[in-house]
Amino acid sequence: MEILVCVKRVPDTSENEIELNRAGNDIEREDLVYSVNEWDNYAMEEAIRIVEKNGGNVTVATVGGEDDEEVLRRALAMGANRSVLISDAAFAGSDGAGIARLLKAFVEKNHFDLILTGAQAEDGAAQVGGMLAALLDYPFAALVDSIELLDGAKLKVSREIEGGNKELNEIDLPCVLSIETGINEPRYVGMRSIQMVAAVEIPILGAAELGIDAASAGKAAAKVHRTDYFMPAASKGAEILNGGRAEVIDRMIELVRAKGGLK
C-alpha cells in the first residue's frame, strides 16, 4: 500500500497562548512554539501502522517554507519512508483550494493508493482533504476514526457523526480520508530518532517540478482572503472570581449551592 500523508506545521496551542500582534493583522508569532498539527499526527501514525502490517511506503508532504521542514523530519523519524516539501514563492497566500491544487499536482506525478489528511488544522477549516479528493475524482470520507483493509481494492472506514454514533462505509481505493484525533495513540518521537534522520535530504518541489502554472496557486488565485485577526467580543463573559484560593473556593461553593449544585 502506497500512502501519502499531508501534514502542516502549526503553532502549538498547548504550548502557547494565542494573542494578537500589535498591528492587529496577525497573531503574535514571536516566541511561538510550533509542532505538527495534532490531527496530522494521528494520520501519520495510522499510515505507519497500515504499512507496518501490510507492507508498502509512507510518503509525507507539506506545503510551506523551509521552517516547515521540521515536521517532515519528525515524520521521517516516526517511520515515513519519504518526504517532500512543496515550496515556491509563488505559492504564498494560497487558500484551501490552492493548497489542494498543489497537492493534486504532486499526487498525479506519483502513485498512491491512499491519501490521509488531518480532519482539520489550527484554522478549523477542515477542507483540503475533501477538495483534493474532488480534484482527483477519488472517493472521500471526512472525520474517519477507524480504517480496516478489506482487500487490495477497498477499505471499511468509520466516520464520526452526531451523538457519538459511527457511520460505517465501504470505500474504493484510491481514496482520500480525513483523520480524527483518537483513531490511534501516536507513538512518541524522541530527539534521538529525529537526529538519526537529520542528514536525510528532503526534496523541494516548486511550480516547475510540479509542472503547474504558478498562477493556479498563491494569493492571485485565491478566492478566499483573511484580512485581519481580532479578539472575540467578550459576550456577557464570566464573572471572574479573584482573591486567594480559599476565598475563591468559598465564593464558588456559595454560588454553586445557590444554583442547586450542592446540598
Add this chain to the structure above:
Amino acid sequence: MARIFAYIAHKDGTADDMAAELLAAAKLIDAGSSPTAVVTGSGPQLDSVCKTLRDSYAEIWKVSKAELAYPNAELVRQALVAILPPGCIVLLPHSHFGVDLGPGLSIKLKAASVSDVIAIEGAEGNRLKVVRQEFGGQISTHVWFDISSGAVIQIRPGALKPTAMAPVGGKVVDKSSAVGVLKAGRRYLETVVAESGDVDISKEPVLISIGRGIQEQDNVHIAEELAEAMGAAVSCSRPVVDAKWLPRSRQVGSSGHTVKPKVYLACGISGSFQHLAGIQGNPFIVAINKNPKAPIFQVADVGIVDDILEFLPELTTKIRAMTK
C-alpha cells in the same frame, strides 16, 4: 446577487434546526433574497420534510431517489451538482455532514469555499465578508471571498440567530428527473449507535467535566473525588477520550453526548464550539482554567483562573469538611 440555496438535512421526516439558521444566513448575505431550500432523500419522509419547510422557504427543491435514502455526502454532492445553477451560493451547516460534503462540492461547482462561519457582515459587490475563528476559538478573523463564481458556505450550528418561521406557503419543485443514476466509490453500510456506558451523563444534574488540563490519567481521580464529595458525575471533553483516560460514553460535545445539567463545572476545558454544542439547557457554568484567554470564559457564568490540579483537591477537601 446570485441565487441562494440552503441544503436542509433531516432525520425521521423532520427538518434539521439549521433550516431557520440558514434562512437567517441568506438574509444576512442579501436582505432581499428569497433562498431556496434543497432537500434530498426518498419516500414519504422527504415529503413530510418538504411540508414543514413550506412554512419558511418560498421554494423547496426536492430530489427523491432510492439511493439518497441515507445522506451519503458523495451521492448528495452528485445530485446537487446536477441541479444547481452555475454561480449560485450554497449554504450548509458546518456539521459532520457539512464537512464531508462542502469542500468537494465547492470544487465541482468551481465556487469559493468558506467553512465554519460564525457571523456574516454582508456583501460589497462580489465580495462577501464573514467572521471565522481559529485556534479553537481563541482568536477571530475577518475573511472576505469572491462570490462572482458562486460560493459554498458552511455555517456553524447555533452561531446565527434563527429567523422566525412565518408561513410563506412555499412551493415544492421536484428536481428528481434532473438527476441521473447516482453511484459513488463510497457506500454507506450502517450506523453504529453509541453505547451508553455505566453512567448516563445526559441525565446527571451536576457534572464535573474535565479537559486537557487534567494532563494525565493518574490525575483523573482528582475529578472523581470531587464528584463523589458533591454527589455529581464526571464527564469530559474530547482530548480526555482521545487519550483513553475516560470512555467515550463520558464525552460531552457534538461528537459525544448532549447534556442538560443544572450546574456544569468545566475543569481545564478550553471550550471549543464542538464541546459547547453538547451543553444544552443553559446550565450554570463554572470554568476553571489556568489560561485566562480560554474561550470557555466567554460562555461561563463564573470563571476561576487557576490550575485545576491544585484547585480541585482543595475544593474537595473544603466540601468534605462542610458536609461531614
